[in-house]
Amino acid sequence: MKRTGVLDAIPENHRERLMELGHEVSFPAGTRIFEEGQRADRFWVIRSGTVDLDIHVPGRQAAVVETLAAGRLLGWSWLCPPHQWHLGAESTAPVEAWQFDAAEVLALCERDPELDHALLAYVVEVIGGRLRAARTRLLDLYGPYGSGVAR
Template identity: 65%
Template sequence: MTRPGVFGALTKEHREQLMSLAREVSFATGERIFNEGGKADRFWIIHTGTVALDLHVPGRQAAVIETLGAGRLLGWSWLVPPHHWHLGAEASSPVRAYEFDAAAVREMCAKDPALDHELCSYVLGVVARRLRSARMRLLDLYAPYGAGEVP
């Protein structure tokens, strides 16, 4: 059986290396985890619960782009300078997660190119999926009917 999410993208050795830096945390329903534009100095792998990713829309309520659950990576902006959140996140149910200090993970990756490659490849896939989700959600909310159709 393959592991979901980031754990499935890493070898056993690299999972163990990454988890050596993990710290267990929890968030209550409705708790704000991070805000768009804030300093991205950590990330999480969700163990239980759900987190809503949202995007600030001027003059409107924040648009929920995607909801993440168990095994999913919460936060990718820690990997890409200038290390500021591109989205916001709020617990939509009680959440337990593994938290990682971004600087420590980047340092570990600098010392292990294979880990760096596995992690960066996985995060790039996450960025691509979140970009598609954001595009579709914003089209659903704000575009004229049919504007998101591909010719």
């Protein structure tokens, strides 16, 4: 079974506990949600809209490495020390999302090992995918022969 988002990756009874910690937020198009290097103390699950993830490239414009849409996890840096954003994020269409406070979720995970495992397994998948996307995008932009991936 293919996972379609963080909420689908978490068993239902654990998902309900997690959702009790979330609250609805919205961002108009063009909102800078977070900046690379800033403190990461929350994350979002996108309900609608799109968000571009970008990486700072010295002497150049930030490079968009991935675009996220409904069901996707926005932000994983809250889970890994030093708890600073590894990328930047900007809404490209109006966004509706659930926002979660990292400290509250981490406390819940300490009390609920099954939720902790499911969330960690999902976040590891996300980190791997974003690393591949960033590598491919940067090679496409700045590598002598591109990434070698046909588009």
